Amino acid sequence: MKYHFVCLWAFLLPLPSSADDVVKAGIIESQTLKAAVDSQERIDSLSDDILSMKAQIEHLTRETSNLDTYREHLELLQSSQEKEKSQLLEKIADISETRAGIVPLMYKMVDSLESWVQQDIPVKRVHRLNRIAQLKTMMGRADVTVSEKFRRILDAYRIEMEYGQKLSVFSGQISLDGLEREVEMLHLGRIILVARTPDHRQYWVYDRDASQWQALGEDLNEDIDLAFSLAERTDIPHTISLPLSVSFSTGGTR
Numbered sequence: 001m002k003y004h005f006v007c008l009w010a011f012l013l014p015l016p017s018s019a020d021d022v023v024k025a026g027i028i029e030s031q032t033l034k035a036a037v038d039s040q041e042r043i044d045s046l047s048d049d050i051l052s053m054k055a056q057i058e059h060l061t062r063e064t065s066n067l068d069t070y071r072e073h074l075e076l077l078q079s080s081q082e083k084e085k086s087q088l089l090e091k092i093a094d095i096s097e098t099r100a101g102i103v104p105l106m107y108k109m110v111d112s113l114e115s116w117v118q119q120d121i122p123v124k125r126v127h128r129l130n131r132i133a134q135l136k137t138m139m140g141r142a143d144v145t146v147s148e149k150f151r152r153i154l155d156a157y158r159i160e161m162e163y164g165q166k167l168s169v170f171s172g173q174i175s176l177d178g179l180e181r182e183v184e185m186l187h188l189g190r191i192i193l194v195a196r197t198p199d200h201r202q203y204w205v206y207d208r209d210a211s212q213w214q215a216l217g218e219d220l221n222e223d224i225d226l227a228f229s230l231a232e233r234t235d236i237p238h239t240i241s242l243p244l245s246v247s248f249s250t251g252g253t254r
Helices: 002-012 017-119 125-139 146-163 218-231
Strands: 167-176 179-188 192-196 203-207 212-215
Touching (some): 017 146, 167 218, 179 218, 192 218
16 A cells, blocks of 8 residues: 555656756747747848838939039039120120210211202102101100111111102192292102193293202193103003203203
């Protein structure tokens, strides 16, 4: 009976220490594996962060390079603009000098044109002098640019030149013996200016040398009437004889 008690007691004794170590080793191994997994996860996360930072650095590097290129471009633009500014200031100075010289020139041109019209044969003289009066008024207007003033003066000169190339008919008044008479006038350039009464009974030619009208004989009436018809486009061209308003010889023959 005692023997059996001893055996039972043997079964009730604690497990050997080697089994304990095995359990502990398993726990440690499990913890080690978990720590390794956690470490790998942290490494993977850090690797992703590093790759992201590397991509950002590369992006910032490209942006910096682009900014450097753009800065160089702006510097070139600034240099070009400074050069253009300098050239523009020079042009403005030149324009100011030109304007200072052209304004007196325009006044002289208007005065010369007025003198010319007053000395020219009296073809639409009142109308032409009115145009010059308008030019004089224009010269004092601040709302008209210098270039526009110059253009209008040149246009007036062009119109005056055209008077020397035209054959035309117009109505007007002439002074005869201190009296003004309504007449029909015809001019061919600046070499012929004749007039007739509306009833075609009296005819005159303007003598530029004497600055007066001279009566014509009846022998030229038909040719003068034909010239009027030609100028008014009511007749076909003919060979006609007309008195000249200017002399081409010292003898005074016209």
